[in-house]
Amino acid sequence: MTGWRAFSTVVRWDVAREMRRRSTLAAMAATALVVLFVLSFAVDARRADDPRIRAGLLWVTWILAGAVGAERAFRGGRDAMTDGFLLAPIPRASLFWGRTVSTFLFTTAMSALSIPVFLVLFDASVPSAGLAWLAAVSLLALLGMSALGVLLASMTSSVRGGDVLLRLLMLPVLLPAVAAAVTGTGQLLGGQDPGIRPAALLLAFDLTFLGAGHLLFDHAAEDRT
Amino acid sequence: MSAPAVSARGLAKRFGPREALRGLTFDAEPGRCLAVVGHNGSGKTTLLRILATLSRADAGELSVAGRSLPKESVAVRARIGVVLDDALLPSDLSLAEGLRMHADLHGVPSPEARIAELCERFGLAPRQDDPVRTFSRGMLQRAALCRALLHAPELLLLDEPSNGLDASGTALLDAEIRAHCARGGAAVLVTHDLERVAACADRALHLRSGRIDADGPAADVIRALRGGAAA
Ligand SMILES: Nc1ncnc2c1ncn2[C@@H]1O[C@H](COP(=O)(O)OP(=O)(O)O)[C@@H](O)[C@H]1O
Ligand SMILES: [Mg+2]
Numbered sequence: 001m002t003g004w005r006a007f008s009t010v011v012r013w014d015v016a017r018e019m020r021r022r023s024t025l026a027a028m029a030a031t032a033l034v035v036l037f038v039l040s041f042a043v044d045a046r047r048a049d050d051p052r053i054r055a056g057l058l059w060v061t062w063i064l065a066g067a068v069g070a071e072r073a074f075r076g077g078r079d080a081m082t083d084g085f086l087l088a089p090i091p092r093a094s095l096f097w098g099r100t101v102s103t104f105l106f107t108t109a110m111s112a113l114s115i116p117v118f119l120v121l122f123d124a125s126v127p128s129a130g131l132a133w134l135a136a137v138s139l140l141a142l143l144g145m146s147a148l149g150v151l152l153a154s155m156t157s158s159v160r161g162g163d164v165l166l167r168l169l170m171l172p173v174l175l176p177a178v179a180a181a182v183t184g185t186g187q188l189l190g191g192q193d194p195g196i197r198p199a200a201l202l203l204a205f206d207l208t209f210l211g212a213g214h215l216l217f218d219h220a221a222e223d224r225t
Numbered sequence: 226m227s228a229p230a231v232s233a234r235g236l237a238k239r240f241g242p243r244e245a246l247r248g249l250t251f252d253a254e255p256g257r258c259l260a261v262v263g264h265n266g267s268g269k270t271t272l273l274r275i276l277a278t279l280s281r282a283d284a285g286e287l288s289v290a291g292r293s294l295p296k297e298s299v300a301v302r303a304r305i306g307v308v309l310d311d312a313l314l315p316s317d318l319s320l321a322e323g324l325r326m327h328a329d330l331h332g333v334p335s336p337e338a339r340i341a342e343l344c345e346r347f348g349l350a351p352r353q354d355d356p357v358r359t360f361s362r363g364m365l366q367r368a369a370l371c372r373a374l375l376h377a378p379e380l381l382l383l384d385e386p387s388n389g390l391d392a393s394g395t396a397l398l399d400a401e402i403r404a405h406c407a408r409g410g411a412a413v414l415v416t417h418d419l420e421r422v423a424a425c426a427d428r429a430l431h432l433r434s435g436r437i438d439a440d441g442p443a444a445d446v447i448r449a450l451r452g453g454a455a456a
Contacts, residue, residue: 006330013326021317084313084372086279088330089303 006090010098011105018106024069028110032065036114040121052186054122059182061114062138066107066145067170096150096217100210103146111138130188133199137181140202147209148173151216177205228291230255230380230411231276236285238271238435245271247435248285253428255379258402258412260422260443262450263432269415270310272432273384276413277307290380303331306378308386312369316358320349320368323357324375331376343371347397362389370401381405381412387421399424419447 184194314323328336
């Protein structure tokens with residue numbers, strides 16, 4: 001089987017399984033909504049009208065929900081999905097790309113769902129000229145998070161408390177890229193032009209994580225018991 | 226003379242300080258079933274997972290289905306059918322769908338007909354459209370056998386395949402292993418069930434603490450084990 005066919009088979013069946021049980025989407029959406037609601041009580045956004053705070057709240061929500069999604073994408077060694085796919089005669093790299101893309105699709109659905117909720121709860125608005133910027137930056141961030149999450153989850157799933165470890169590892173690695181995205185989003189919500197720099201930084205991070213996953217997945221996915 | 230189905234030379238594997246396998250050297254021949262027996266914790270599952278490319282030996286040389294591991298693991302995975310203690314079928318999909326997923330991943334030609342044939346053979350046809358999570362332990366084991374046979378593998382790697390099977394399931398399993406070997410395929414059968422060894426295996430390895438304690442004709446190894454238990 002060619003790498004491309006293997007990749008598309010993995011994506012197709014990941015999506016088919018998720019459509020059946022919807023557990024990953026449900027877990028992410030629930031996380032996102034709970035975080036947004038709690039934050040909306042904690043932070044009175046109408047008064048705290050610093051757009052950087054709002055941007056920070058949105059990204060905190062996405063990161064937490066994204067980590068939940070990534071962790072579920074590649075769980076415990078005895079997970080039927082995982083071993084079943086690991087026995088398929090496809091390169092591990094195809095499995096990594098397939099799982100990253102399906103996780104990306106799920107996290108994108110989650111963030112698309114949470115944006116309107118965010119805008120209502122925090123009484124915020126995105127200038128229509130900034131929509132393309134926000135879409136590009138959030139898609140780049142979600143792609144990087146999915147790649148990093150799938151890679152880290154495959155490494156940490158054999159470790160007790162692996163999900164905690166996953167979040168601990170994920171956050172510092174993501175930090176510089178997310179910092180740029182948050183600053184940019186804040187400028188956008190404040191009516192300024194955030195420029196291209198955050199997107200460029202996120203793109204560099206995506207390429208790093210995708211490259212690392214492509215090369216390391218073979219080793220990372222082994223010996224999970 | 227065809228190449229051995231498994232050729233292992235000095236396989237070793239440790240988990241931290243624990244040595245699970247301490248230098249195993251053996252071959253498995255095409256057309257033969259090799260049983261691997263031994264107490265709990267003797268290293269049987271560890272060995273099978275290494276043969277199945279799910280784990281990597283720390284030392285030693287290994288070829289499976291004529292391909293060397295870990296280098297040619299994709300080619301090996303195309304040629305092996307594996308039963309582990311988990312059926313490896315998505316619990317929310319129906320059996321037919323789960324098998325279809327594996328058939329797609331293996332590039333099985335005319336998968337629908339193949340799936341129908343196997344479900345029929347293992348007595349699962351009436352339940353093939355039910356979610357796998359509704360299956361009993363024995364049905365799951367039958368389903369796992371269907372999955373392992375789906376792509377007509379050269380080599381079967383079976384870890385305790387008779388777990389949970391009733392008498393008719395066990396008879397099906399024995400018949401399946403013997404038919405597979407009669408067609409020229411090979412099997413590695415990990416089991417603590419000496420009945421299965423007697424019914425299916427040509428040769429047996431006895432593992433003790435990660436070492437080969439005995440390697441010989443199945444009947445001899447069984448006799449030694451039964452004698453040892455009586456003594
Ligand atoms: N993932 C693991 N981590 C640590 N030790 C392990 C792991 N897997 C197996 N072992 C150890 O390796 C030895 C052999 O285990 P195993 O191959 O499962 O035995 P068997 O299948 O013969 O019962 C045991 O001592 C077991 O505790
Ligand atoms: Mg075992």
